[in-house]
Structures are given as C-alpha cells and as structure tokens.
Amino acid sequence: xxxxxxxxxxxxxxxxxxxxxxxxxxxxxxxxxxxxxxxxxxxxxxxxxxxxxxxxxxxxxxxxxxxxxxxxxxxxxxxxxxxxxxxxxxxxxxxxxxxxxxxxxxxxxxxxxxxxxxxxxxxxxxxxxxxxxxxxxxxxxxxxxxxxxxxxxxxxxxxxxxxxxxxxxxxxxxxxxxxxxxxxxxxxxxxxxxxxxxxxxxxxxxxxxxxxxxxxxxxxxxxxxxxxxxxxxxxxxxxxxxxxxxxxxxxxxxxxxxxxxxxxxxxxxxxxxxxxxxxxxxxxxxxxxxxxxxxxxxxxxxxxxxxxxxxxxxxxxxxxxxxxxxxxxxxxxxxxxxxxxx
Amino acid sequence: xxxxxxxxxxxxxxxxxxxxxxxxxxxxxxxxxxxxxxxxxxxxxxxxxxxxxxxxxxxxxxxxxxxxxxxxxxxxxxxxxxxxxxxxxxxxxxxxxxxxxxxxxxxxxxxxxxxxxxxxxxxxxxxxxxxxxxxxxxxxxxxxxxxxxxxxxxxxxxxxxxxxxxxxxxxxxxxxxxxxxxxxxxxxxxxxxxxxxxxxxxxxxxxxxxxxxxxxxxxxxxxxxxxxxxxxxxxxxxxxxxxxxxxxxxxxxxxxxxxxxxxxxxxxxxxxxxxxxxxxxxxxxxxxxxxxxxxxxxxxxxxxxxxxxxxxxxxxxxxxxxxxxxxxxxxxxxxxxxxxxx
DNA sequence: CTGTTAGCGCTTTCAA
DNA sequence: TTGAAAGCGCTAACAG
Numbered sequence: 001x002x003x004x005x006x007x008x009x010x011x012x013x014x015x016x017x018x019x020x021x022x023x024x025x026x027x028x029x030x031x032x033x034x035x036x037x038x039x040x041x042x043x044x045x046x047x048x049x050x051x052x053x054x055x056x057x058x059x060x061x062x063x064x065x066x067x068x069x070x071x072x073x074x075x076x077x078x079x080x081x082x083x084x085x086x087x088x089x090x091x092x093x094x095x096x097x098x099x100x101x102x103x104x105x106x107x108x109x110x111x112x113x114x115x116x117x118x119x120x121x122x123x124x125x126x127x128x129x130x131x132x133x134x135x136x137x138x139x140x141x142x143x144x145x146x147x148x149x150x151x152x153x154x155x156x157x158x159x160x161x162x163x164x165x166x167x168x169x170x171x172x173x174x175x176x177x178x179x180x181x182x183x184x185x186x187x188x189x190x191x192x193x194x195x196x197x198x199x200x201x202x203x204x205x206x207x208x209x210x211x212x213x214x215x216x217x218x219x220x221x222x223x224x225x226x227x228x229x230x231x232x233x234x235x236x237x238x239x240x241x242x243x244x245x246x247x248x249x250x251x252x253x254x255x256x257x258x259x260x261x262x263x264x265x266x267x268x269x270x271x272x273x274x275x276x277x278x279x280x281x282x283x284x285x286x287x288x289x290x291x292x293x294x295x296x297x298x299x300x301x302x303x304x305x306x307x308x309x310x311x312x313x314x315x316x317x318x319x320x321x322x323x324x325x326x327x328x329x330x331x332x333x334x335x336x337x338x339x340x341x342x
Numbered sequence: 343x344x345x346x347x348x349x350x351x352x353x354x355x356x357x358x359x360x361x362x363x364x365x366x367x368x369x370x371x372x373x374x375x376x377x378x379x380x381x382x383x384x385x386x387x388x389x390x391x392x393x394x395x396x397x398x399x400x401x402x403x404x405x406x407x408x409x410x411x412x413x414x415x416x417x418x419x420x421x422x423x424x425x426x427x428x429x430x431x432x433x434x435x436x437x438x439x440x441x442x443x444x445x446x447x448x449x450x451x452x453x454x455x456x457x458x459x460x461x462x463x464x465x466x467x468x469x470x471x472x473x474x475x476x477x478x479x480x481x482x483x484x485x486x487x488x489x490x491x492x493x494x495x496x497x498x499x500x501x502x503x504x505x506x507x508x509x510x511x512x513x514x515x516x517x518x519x520x521x522x523x524x525x526x527x528x529x530x531x532x533x534x535x536x537x538x539x540x541x542x543x544x545x546x547x548x549x550x551x552x553x554x555x556x557x558x559x560x561x562x563x564x565x566x567x568x569x570x571x572x573x574x575x576x577x578x579x580x581x582x583x584x585x586x587x588x589x590x591x592x593x594x595x596x597x598x599x600x601x602x603x604x605x606x607x608x609x610x611x612x613x614x615x616x617x618x619x620x621x622x623x624x625x626x627x628x629x630x631x632x633x634x635x636x637x638x639x640x641x642x643x644x645x646x647x648x649x650x651x652x653x654x655x656x657x658x659x660x661x662x663x664x665x666x667x668x669x670x671x672x673x674x675x676x677x678x679x680x681x682x683x684x
Numbered sequence: 685c686t687g688t689t690a691g692c693g694c695t696t697t698c699a700a
Numbered sequence: 701t702t703g704a705a706a707g708c709g710c711t712a713a714c715a716g
Binding site for chain 2: 117119120
C-alpha cells in the first residue's frame with residue numbers, strides 16, 4: 001500500500017476530534033449526535049487529505065467487504081459471458097460493490113480452490129454462472145455465503161436467473177406462422193440434448209415453445225434438420241441433408257445463430273436466396289446475426305440483464321429460491337418474408 | 343462471514359501452542375525455529391479444523407492481499423477481452439492470486455471510481471487493459487501501485503504487453519508473395535487511423551509489416567480497399583468498390599477478420615470463388631475465421647498469452663518499463679492458393 | 685525454541 | 701455531544 005495512505009486517525013487529528021467522532025460522522029450513523037460544526041470539520045479534513053477508508057480493515061469488524069465473487073465455468077469462449085459479466089459489473093458498481101472473478105473450466109478441483117480463495121477474502125456472496133444454461137448442483141463450499149445462480153438451474157433451494165427460452169421460441173415460431181409459413185423445419189435438434197438438462201436447458205425449452213406455437217396454428221414440425229452439435233459446420237451439414245429431401249421447408253428455425261450461419265452457407269451453395277426462397281429465424285443474437293446478409297431475425301439472449309439481475313438479487317437480499325425468467329426480445333432483421341406461392 | 347469461521351487462535355489452542363507459533367509454522371518462515379513435533383501438531387490441528395487464513399486480516403499487517411486489479415475499457419463487446427481475462431486468471435490462479443475486475447466503458451469518471459474502489463481494497467497491483475491496442479496515458483491514481491499495460495502502449499515509464507502486429511503482417515503478406523501473388527490489395531486501411539496511435543496501434547504496425555514484405559519482393563500495394571471502419575459491412579463496401587476497378591487484385595489482405603467476412607460476402611455476390619479466383623488473408627483469428635467457408639488464413643491475436651504475461655510481469659516484479667511483443671501465430675486454413683494464370 | 689505484546693485501520697460499546 | 705478502549709484475525713518485534 002502507498003505507505004502513508006491517509007487513515008481515519010489522520011482525519012480525526014486534522015479535525016481536532018477523536019477517531020470515534022470521525023468514524024461516526026463519515027458513516028452518517030442514524031443517531032446523529034455530533035454537532036453540526038464538528039461534522040463540517042470532519043468532512044473538510046477528509047476532503048482535504050483525500051481520505052479513503054481501508055475496506056479490509058473495516059471488514060474485520062463489520063464482516064462486509066462490498067465484494068462479490070463471480071464464479072463461472074467458462075468466460076472466454078464466447079462473447080456472451082462477457083455480456084453477463086458486464087451486467088454484473090454495472091449493477092455492482094452502482095451499489096459501490098466490486099467483483100472478484102474466477103473461472104473453473106468445469107474442473108471441480110479448480111472450482112473448489114477458487115471458492116476457497118474467495119471465501120478467504122471474505123466476499124459477501126456468490127454469483128455462480130454457466131456459459132450455456134444447464135442444470136447444476138451447487139458446490140458445497142458455496143453454501144457458506146448467499147448465492148445466486150446465473151444462467152443455470154439449481155436444486156430449488158437457491159434463486160436462479162434464466163433466459164425465457166420457451167416464450168422466445170413461441171414468438172420466433174409465431175413470427176413465421178403469422179406470415180403464412182406452414183412447412184417449418186428446425187435445424188439443430190437432437191433427442192439426446194433436448195432431454196438432458198445437465199447439458200442444455202435451452203434445447204428442451206426452445207423446442208417446446210416452438211411446438212406450442214405450431215399447435216396453435218394446427219401445424220406440425222417438418223422432419224429433418226437433426227444435428228448433435230450447434231456449431232456452424234453442424235448447421236451446414238444438417239441443412240444440406242434437409243435440402244436433399246423431397247419437399248423443401250418454407251422456413252427454418254435454427255437453434256442458434258451459429259447453426260444459422262451454416263444454414264446460410266448451405267442455402268447459398270444450393271442457389272437458394274434468403275428470405276425469398278426460404279425464411280430463417282434463430283436464437284441468441286450473437287454478433288454474427290447482424291453480420292450476415294441478409295441480417296438474421298433472432299431472439300436475443302438477455303445476458304447483460306441477467307448478469308445485472310443476479311447481482312441485484314444478491315445485494316437486495318432477495319434470495320427467495322426459485323427461477324426468475326428474463327424475457328428474450330426478438331430482433332427482427334431481414335431474414336423473414338412471406339412464403340413463395342407454389 | 344460464516345460466524346465461527348476457524349481462526350488461527352482456534353488452531354493454536356487445539357495444538358496447545360501460542361498463536362505466534364502457529365503463525366510461524368503455517369507460514370513456513372525461513373528461520374524454522376519450531377520443534378518438529380510442534381509443527382506437526384499445528385498442521386494436524388489446522389487440517390482437522392479446516393483452518394483457512396483470513397486474507398483481509400493478514401493484509402492489515404503485511405500490506406499484501408494477493409489480489410490484482412484488472413481494469414479494462416470494455417470487456418464485453420468482443421470475445422477477445424475474454425481471452426485476455428482468461429490468460430490473466432490462469433496466471434493469477436497458478437500463483438494463488440485472485441482478480442478484481444472493473445470496466446470503465448472509456449468513461450474517465452467511471453475509471454477514477456473503479457481505481458479508487460480497488461485501491462480501497464488494498465490490491466497489490468494493476469493490469470490496465472484495452473480492447474483494441476492503442477496508446478493511452480495512465481490514470482494518475484494508478485501510480486499508487488505497480489501497473490502493467492495490456493494491449494496498450496504507455497509513456498515509456500511503464501511495462502506494456504503488445505501483440506507483434508508488425509511481424510505478423512510481414513508473415514501474412516509473405517504467405518501470399520511466396521505463392522506467387524504480386525497484385526495484392528489491402529482492405530480496411532485509412533490514412534487517419536493508420537497515423538493515430540490513440541485510436542489504433544494495429545493499423546500502423548500491420549501496414550508497415552505488409553510494406554516491408556512487399557518491398558522484399560519488389561512489389562507494391564495495389565490501390566483501393568480504403569475504409570474507415572473495421573466491421574463486416576465496411577469490408578463488404580470496400581470490397582465492392584475494389585472490384586469495380588479495372589484490374590482485379592490476385593489477393594487481398596484484410597485488416598481484420600470481420601472485414602474479411604464482408605469481403606467474402608462481396609466476392610460471393612460477384613461470383614468470385616475463394617481461393618481459386620482470389621486469395622484472402624487476415625488478422626485476429628476471430629471465431630468467425632474458422633466458421634467461414636473456406637476457412638480463413640489469419641494471424642492470431644495472442645490475447646490469452648498476453649493476459650498471462652501481464653500478470654506474470656506484475657507478480658514477478660519484472661517491472662522494467664518498455665514493450666514486450668507477443669508473437670502472433672499464423673493460422674493457415676484454406677483461403678490461400680496460387681494465383682490464376684492470366 | 686516459544687510466548688508476550690503491540691499494533692495494522694476501523695467500528696462500536698460504554699462512560700464521561 | 702464526545703472520547704477511551706476493546707477487539708476483528710493476523711504478523712512481527714522482542715523477550716524469555
């Protein structure tokens with residue numbers, strides 16, 4: 001530390017008062033039992049000396065550090081984690097809190113160490129975040145402090161913040177149905193992932209919202225478009241096999257934007273134009289969605305808001321267990337048109 | 343804090359020794375002046391009780407918190423910042439340090455507050471990171487602690503970690519020249535950005551590396567391809583105007599991968615095939631580079647290593663001012679072929 | 685070899 | 701309305 005950092009004692013001396021008085025004034029305790037004149041002297045002294053309280057010292061007494069631990073499985077791989085962190089950071093800053101972050105890479109041993117390291121630093125609470133929304137079991141060590149799950153679903157004893165994929169899927173499918181599409185295929189589904197909440201919560205929720213919308217219009221999902229992965233190459237392959245079928249769909253719903261990129265590539269190769277020959281909608285609002293030509297209509301993952309909400313819950317001590325669904329706004333771009341008359 | 347967290351006093355009592363002795367043992371001080379038997383008792387007690395030192399309390403005496411502040415202008419917008427953070431996180435974890443992060447959004451007031459907040463928490467040092475490499479002037483408040491610049495260039499009084507864009511550009515251009523290309527254009531240059539280190543260090547360095555390579559082959563840059571921005575739409579427009587010229591280039595060097603995406607789109611529209619009709623190389627190794635078809639050959643920004651190096655310098659007290667250049671490896675994919683015979 | 689004592693900077697009874 | 705003093709958990713002189 002900068003030797004000679006200004007301490008409360010310095011301020012008190014400068015103001016000609018006791019440390020106690022200075023502390024009382026600066027912390028604006030409710031029972032304001034200090035003369036107006038004295039408080040002015042304290043404020044003036046603090047200002048003049050550039051006094052800043054030492055949080056570590058304070059925390060020794062108060063057991064509060066105004067520091068939150070943000071523990072995630074992976075931050076780097078996609079830009080989404082960045083959005084969650086940004087939201088969390090903003091909310092924290094607004095309330096004069098600060099974020100300690102750690103990444104576990106999904107390794108339980110690294111996770112344990114990270115949690116211990118944060119606990120050693122007396123953090124006030126945990127945000128436990130997942131890159132892809134899925135069901136998790138909370139690490140034992142975390143129960144020492146209030147915790148909220150971010151983009152993850154827990155065991156009902158803990159609050160969690162999740163994107164509302166089901167409603168988003170309903171909207172996305174409805175956007176197609178309203179325009180008159182009926183032969184609609186999904187790119188990127190697979191029975192396995194759809195049923196395994198430990199791998200993905202999104203897959204199941206999205207499919208179920210899509211089915212609900214189709215049912216409302218008396219329509220059914222067109223076959224084809226299966227794929228295990230959700231990367232662009234998976235979308236490309238899935239779309240190629242889809243296009244090899246006898247009857248082409250009028251529109252496709254991609255389970256995410258990366259799949260949609262692959263689909264665009266396959267369409268272009270097949271000489272199909274989006275949206276004149278085929279409409280496409282998707283999920284996530286990855287940066288790529290705005291880069292494609294034509295721009296991709298997609299339901300945006302509200303990661304920034306989710307990050308913000310997670311720390312707000314923590315700081316407001318609104319720790320009722322249960323899920324908070326954050327809406328996913330539909331970003332309409334240019335990938336949807338009415339189906340060809342044929 | 344978990345009330346009843348185990349303290350050093352508990353351990354000492356359990357071991358039947360004084361707090362001092364326990365402290366000495368657990369910190370493995372060099373002057374090992376404690377009987378072997380006593381130290382065993384201490385270790386056993388600590389283990390049994392699950393003792394963990396309170397870092398805040400310790401820091402009050404030692405003025406060390408094993409905590410580093412990572413202050414950046416923007417983390418969320420691109421996935422790159424995530425890579426820098428990941429590298430920093432890994433290096434910190436290996437040395438049992440932890441990262442406090444803050445984002446300033448480029449707002450000096452937010453920045454000031456963030457720095458104060460970290461200083462209040464007695465952090466050991468700063469990593470000051472920029473999203474896009476550029477020249478900065480270090481905030482005054484930061485001089486209170488050791489600091490290293492990450493992806494930024496300072497005033498020579500401070501160590502900084504930068505990607506070696508100049509060499510990368512030389513390599514990238516050489517990859518083209520070796521295959522026989524001579525009519526090479528750059529997409530995304532502009533005199534303004536190239537000369538303004540406060541906006542970008544990359545632009546100038548990349549252009550100069552390219553020119554050096556061309557000179558070695560007695561070649562000159564083909565005209566055209568200017569653009570202010572570095573987004574896909576800029577690349578698309580710049581490429582369209584380039585293609586409207588009388589003689590087409592045999593290859594293009596895009597100043598980043600997003601521009602290259604736009605270029606791909608323009609080429610496809612013009613009926614040009616990559617790499618048969620035109621080769622393309624680029625910089626960054628954004629995720630998009632691997633998603634394009636054909637895959638884009640590009641010089642990778644070594645963000646993870648840079649983040650790692652920054653905290654290593656800080657923790658090793660290797661704070662000699664000056665620049666550390668981190669090499670940018672060339673990721674060869676499928677966007678380069680020999681030029682058409684014509 | 686080990687224990688006593690004195691703080692680090694702050695908050696918080698308790699007394700004056 | 702104010703101040704003295706204790707103590708948060710730990711480390712570091714200094715004795716013993």
